[in-house]
Amino acid sequence: MRLKLKKYKEQLQDWPQKGHHIMAQYDDEKIIVYQSYRKEIGEFAVQNQYFGGAFSLKRMTWIKPNFLWMMYRNGWGRKEGQEYVLAIHLKIDAFKKYLENAVYSSYNERLELSREEWQNQVKESSVRLQWDPDHDPFGNKLERRAIQIGLRNDFIKSFAQEDIVLIESISDFVKEQHEFVLNDDLDNLLIPEEKPLRFNEGDLNRKLRLNEN
Numbered sequence: 001m002r003l004k005l006k007k008y009k010e011q012l013q014d015w016p017q018k019g020h021h022i023m024a025q026y027d028d029e030k031i032i033v034y035q036s037y038r039k040e041i042g043e044f045a046v047q048n049q050y051f052g053g054a055f056s057l058k059r060m061t062w063i064k065p066n067f068l069w070m071m072y073r074n075g076w077g078r079k080e081g082q083e084y085v086l087a088i089h090l091k092i093d094a095f096k097k098y099l100e101n102a103v104y105s106s107y108n109e110r111l112e113l114s115r116e117e118w119q120n121q122v123k124e125s126s127v128r129l130q131w132d133p134d135h136d137p138f139g140n141k142l143e144r145r146a147i148q149i150g151l152r153n154d155f156i157k158s159f160a161q162e163d164i165v166l167i168e169s170i171s172d173f174v175k176e177q178h179e180f181v182l183n184d185d186l187d188n189l190l191i192p193e194e195k196p197l198r199f200n201e202g203d204l205n206r207k208l209r210l211n212e213n
Helices: 008-012 039-048 067-074 092-100 115-124 153-162 171-182 202-207
Strands: 005-007 022-024 030-037 061-063 084-091 127-135 141-151 164-169 190-192 195-197
Touching: 005 008, 008 190, 022 030, 022 141, 030 039, 030 061, 030 067, 030 092, 039 084, 039 164, 061 153, 067 127, 067 190, 084 092, 084 171, 092 127, 092 141, 092 153, 092 202, 141 153, 153 164
Parallel strands: none
Antiparallel strands: 005 190, 022 195, 030 084, 061 141, 084 164, 127 141
């Protein structure tokens, strides 16, 4: 695995406890995002280093940069059809482009536009943005919010091939670490090292609510 790992409890001391934060493993060139699929799709992606085969380019696909939020959604790889867990090393410029083009998936008055304007944006947009409660290893809801991004049309085509640096299966790692959770042994739980991501562009940070608690 190319992921950098660190003890969960050590990271917990440094993480923000509330607010909107893109918790992720990233550097100047790439960011790690996670997805879970059935074996057929996951194996094709790892073997070919792009998404194809049974992967649908016609359905919206959701990417998640936060490891524990992915574990909450896929039940640590135990949910049917989500057993094959992928870590996707994605070009960070592509990730940023997704966010710049994203429209919030639900209406909020803080968007500073009318509901009708928002509905028109949703129809035209190929990228969705959503903030949800983050979760701890046991699946308990936290005050901190976690981001997920939905892609379709040209963006999903770009994501499936052009935007990817590396695809690796972390299914075995997920199973191993889940055992520590099942045994209530968080002292030994290892997860990908993550920190909050912010951008140099203030307008993008404001759009993403990264300044809000």
